[in-house]
Amino acid sequence: MPSFLEGLPFGWLVLALFVVVFCRAQATYWAARGAAAGASRSRWGRWLDSAAVRRGSALLARWGLPVVTVSFLTVGLQTIVNAAAGVARVPWWRYTAAMVPGCVAWAVVSATIGIALFWAVVAALAGSPWAAVVIVALVLAGTASVWAVRRRRRRASGLR
Template sequence: MEHFRGLPFPLAVATLFVIVLLRAGGTYALGRAARSGASRTRVQRLAESPRFERAQELLARWGAPVVVLSFLTVGFQTLVNLAAGIGRMPLRRYLPALVIGGAIWAVLYATVGLVTFAALARLYQLSPVGAVVGGLALISGLVGYIVWQVRRNHRSSGHWSTADVDQ
């Protein structure tokens, strides 16, 4: 993190952009490669998870915009790129979404992400206990919000599966 804060802003964004392109593009490539030989592997177990099924459903319904928007999430981004690879999303649709989403992620991470990290580091210097308690409160609030959203969506839409997309 310290390395990026020392770079000029355009160089920090460019470096983060290359990193996210390699990471997300690699996840997509892994999905494409694993599609045929995924049985009895960790990729297969991941592909059978409810979150992965949700990513596939969203990709089937909305396509490339889901890839772009996934870069605004944590964790789900990886599942979306893997689902795009396993689902063999055409490169002519995937690559523009990857570039746009990656650019958004790099700018956000170079601004908000690094500032947040610096603020947490400074808070930790002033009060380690306060930083830990504050971090736990933020994480608890985020988890609570996510659980509330999932329960609310589950109740309003009923149980879903990827088979529902074809209907």
């Protein structure tokens, strides 16, 4: 965490993190919305037709704007869903109304669990080389599990 945030009271920390995630989400939305407008004339056209953006758009089409709110509690899906909302040209006020509760949730989680988890990992790495081995093993096991599930799903759907 940046040093200027370390000494802040909890409320101010949550507010600072909220501002960060709010600005990042809005920037993603507007960049994707602008890219969609000129995609046919630029290199962004391929990215806008990528599997990740199609997944985000499919989630939005299936579940609606609550997906935007929930995406802030995930890792890796948040940016894709925000971009998909921009690509789909969701009206700004609707997108923002769905985004704000997600930003609040992200800020609170980051200010509590996220920071505590980060410092626990740092302490474990600094305190014991075996802790580092365990953490790396857990990350590798998690990555291998996600890869295996995705591969199994692709095979089941007939894709390679």
